[in-house]
Amino acid sequence: MTGQQRIIIFSDLDGTLLDHADYSWQAALPTLKKLKEQDIPLVLASSKTAAEMAPLRAALGFDHCEAIVENGAGVLPPHVSQPTAQRSHDGLLAVLTSMPEALHSCFSGFSDWSVEEVSRRTGLDLAASERAKMRDFSEPGLWSGSDAQLQEFLQALKAKSLFAQQGGRFLTLSFGASKADRLCEIVSLYENRWDGPVESFALGDAANDVAMLEAASRGAIIPNPAHGGIGPMQGEKDGRIIRATMAGPVGWNESVLSFLANRVMTKTEVKKET
Numbered sequence: 001m002t003g004q005q006r007i008i009i010f011s012d013l014d015g016t017l018l019d020h021a022d023y024s025w026q027a028a029l030p031t032l033k034k035l036k037e038q039d040i041p042l043v044l045a046s047s048k049t050a051a052e053m054a055p056l057r058a059a060l061g062f063d064h065c066e067a068i069v070e071n072g073a074g075v076l077p078p079h080v081s082q083p084t085a086q087r088s089h090d091g092l093l094a095v096l097t098s099m100p101e102a103l104h105s106c107f108s109g110f111s112d113w114s115v116e117e118v119s120r121r122t123g124l125d126l127a128a129s130e131r132a133k134m135r136d137f138s139e140p141g142l143w144s145g146s147d148a149q150l151q152e153f154l155q156a157l158k159a160k161s162l163f164a165q166q167g168g169r170f171l172t173l174s175f176g177a178s179k180a181d182r183l184c185e186i187v188s189l190y191e192n193r194w195d196g197p198v199e200s201f202a203l204g205d206a207a208n209d210v211a212m213l214e215a216a217s218r219g220a221i222i223p224n225p226a227h228g229g230i231g232p233m234q235g236e237k238d239g240r241i242i243r244a245t246m247a248g249p250v251g252w253n254e255s256v257l258s259f260l261a262n263r264v265m266t267k268t269e270v271k272k273e274t
């Protein structure tokens with residue numbers, strides 16, 4: 001690849017590259033193949049754990065790329081199945097335990113649930129649920145208290161340097177760093193590696209993807225009828241962010257193809273002018 005700016009694709013998994021209901025990515029296969037042929041990195045960015053993402057990343061054929069795990073709370077380096085950075089999950093649970101019981105009891109998370117309960121709440125099978133319970137950096141869960149109590153809970157978390165992010169299914173707690181922060185870090189890493197500017201294209205379907213879509217050079221919103229998806233974004237007005245017509249891997253395939261086709265077109269137009 002000479003002369004053309006190189007690109008990296010950043011993609012959410014559930015409801016974006018993976019079907020919201022059955023977690024399949026069959027419909028995205030043609031484009032995944034194209035990315036591999038063109039040596040375009042695909043950085044998966046999900047609320048999933050390293051234990052869940054490592055086998056998935058390998059199955060998709062992108063084991064050579066970094067993966068953003070646990071909603072940006074950590075990064076899984078290429079070719080490894082265990083994060084090398086320091087785990088922060090034990091410290092997080094300690095903060096929750098130290099909170100007033102009235103608040104703490106309104107939040108129940110993966111660490112409180114049995115493998116069977118995680119399976120029931122996520123639709124994952126038992127083996128996958130066991131991997132989902134292997135937290136390194138964050139704790140996803142559900143809030144059962146009032147909105148006012150939730151505000152109090154969020155304030156108490158903030159006082160202990162903890163953050164909460166609402167995803168498609170769960171409210172996830174961590175010590176910070178979002179998918180957007182990790183996108184910027186990984187882009188810088190590749191800019192150094194490739195010795196030139198990198199264009200990033202991000203895809204997501206939920207509130208926890210919005211900042212990542214804003215941080216990327218370009219992005220695509222994948223509709224998700226299961227939870228209403230992402231509302232109108234500023235970037236849609238100038239065409240920097242597109243909105244897929246179909247949900248899940250079908251919309252993912254369509255969006256990445258359209259992004260790649262536009263780049264080819266732009267390149268041809270530039271050639272004509274010079």
Ligand SMILES: [Mg+2]
Nearest residue numbers: 012014015205
């Ligand atoms: Mg999602």
